[in-house]
Amino acid sequence: MFKDLFRSKQRQRYAKVKPPGETKPDAGAAAGAGAAPLQRPERPREVPDGIWTKCPGCQTIHYEGELAKHLYVCTQCGHHFTVGAVERLAQLLDDPEAFEEWDTNLATVNALGFPDYEAKLARAREKTGLDEAVVSGVGCMGGYPVAIGILDFNFFTGSMGSVAGEKLTRLFERAAERDVPVIVVSGGGGGARMQEGILSLMQMAKTSQAVERFGRTGRPYISVLTHPTMGGVYASYASLGDYIFAEPGALIGFAGPRIVERTIRQALPSGFQTSEFALRNGMVDRIVPRKELRDTLIRVLRLHEKRPMLDARAR
Amino acid sequence: MANSVFEWERPLVELESRIKELQAFVDQRGIDLTAEIATLQEKADRLRAEIFANLTPWQRVQMARHPKRPTTLDYIELIFDDFLELHGDRTVRDDEAMVGGIALLDGVPVTVIGPQKGRDTKENIRRNFGLPHPEGYRKAMRLMHQAAKFGRPIISLIDVVGAYPGIEAEQRGQGVAIAENIRQMSFLEVPIICVVTGEGGSGGALAIGVGDRVLMMENAWYSVISPEMCAEILWKDTSKAPEAAAVLRLGAEDLLEFEIIDEVIAEPLGGAQRDPEDAARRLKEALVRHLHELMRYDGPALVEARLAKYRRMGRLAELTEEQMRAAADAAENSAGAAETGQAAPAALKEAD
8 A cells, every 4th residue: 555655764755966977887778878877967966865955956955844845846946856656646646545556566586697686676675665666556636546657766767677567567457457547657767677688678568568558448648757767768658658748857868868979979959858858849748847747637637537429439 | 800700710710711722722733632621621610610609698799790791681682572662751851771661572572671781881871870760760660551551561670789869869759769669560460570680779679679570690689788888887897898798698599588589590600791691591481481370360369469478578576465574574674773764864875
């Protein structure tokens, strides 16, 4: 139950920014091109963990409580801090405690015998209180039951391995059985998880196929892209939403920015691979600030509530 | 790699040049050296068999990247009849990194597609080294839909470093193009046979790589990430690519074991580049065999089996309730006494 998610160790829920120069070793994944680790050179050294944090966008000091009240969005400059699955569900659902979590019994295995994978997994679990990168289940928004999946960037940079892929696939399958819409919030900066090799790559096929099959129910699938969404995650189910909404200022794209830079041997245009870039280039339906996300999603659900022509066709 | 010869082939090269010398001697002086030449030839054959039976994953990656390795168009010329190349995505341009068209395979009309590397520098530039933009994937998808419309099987010959990581590629939706290709290809009601003939660069390969049968040539590689990129991420050292290649399990035999591919196609001894005609013969035999098998099924049956195949991919454990309880207890115990629910997040250091 969702209550269990809440009761697990208090987890850091605001963005943990590494000082420039430090690189997470396993942040990359998909497509030869790989996803770049979450790094923006202009980010300042972060203040120590505690009850306050400094906004990377405008250096304003925020207290944890204040930030939480504003959904972890800076009130001064609008910078959207990364939030984890638990916090996200708390922000979106009518009653988080009533969330029915699915498929909590799936465990990752080191099928390739990849060096250090078990240790890294253990650290990820310790850090987030989650077992894997995807939290999935069913809850209510605006009174509408909806199947929700969250790809949590804090867990292994939100990379998709076998368990994440299976959970997402089952999310769509179960939603079809229950005839409810699907919302997936992706913070999949790590793309397809390198440690599971070709098995991760195939999750791109598995999840994309699940999306298509679900679509034949006539229920909507809304894909919400959050910072960052890259690589094999972006190039599969996350780009296949009937509706694709992006949070402002998110890093969205296929190839990691550093790979692109290295390939073309030029500086990248400013704003490259941000949500705004994606919008301008026609790849997302809307940019939705976090404060408006729950309402916007409910609006879509409401517009899909009655579907006379589909029902007539079915008869 | 001097003269397109691998470093591990050098003992062979020396032997072979000795043989040539002796042969030249025979021709010039008319001396009978048949026995000597035969002995050396036998030695060379044994050595070749030995060398190529024991290639490391990295050596196979090198083979897949050999400049003289047959390309998609080379195989099309050798295997298919009446190939008519078709161009364009009907939206923005013709991406020459991707080729495709209609042809006959053993008398059966098919659509054949695949990324195309250049065979010299000029062609490489024209073809962007075989790294497709979104329009290349959209061209492939257009041709695949055309195939499905006319009930034509699809053959996809995959040899691609990856989807091109450029600015325009991102602008024109590289991620979306790959996702759409994967989705749409999955539901085409015609037989689809994909063969990784050289390099299988992650999403850039999967975007034309969803099939009823996925085959790989013996020295091809197929991975979620290149060995170089993996080495950089793991060890911050691209020169460790050989180790990364081993760790990634990216060879044909590995993929067969993981049930990702259906068959490994043996190459002529020494690699496809040594005898392209023989390589093509072997590839054609496999294609024709699988094609006739698949053509026994109707469209919907093919799709159902295809989806079931992909549904099974991945490795994980499904825990019983007892196992879950045990795991939860273990986690709580290791969490330690400091846990008060309000534990300062300062205690949580970035683990990496």
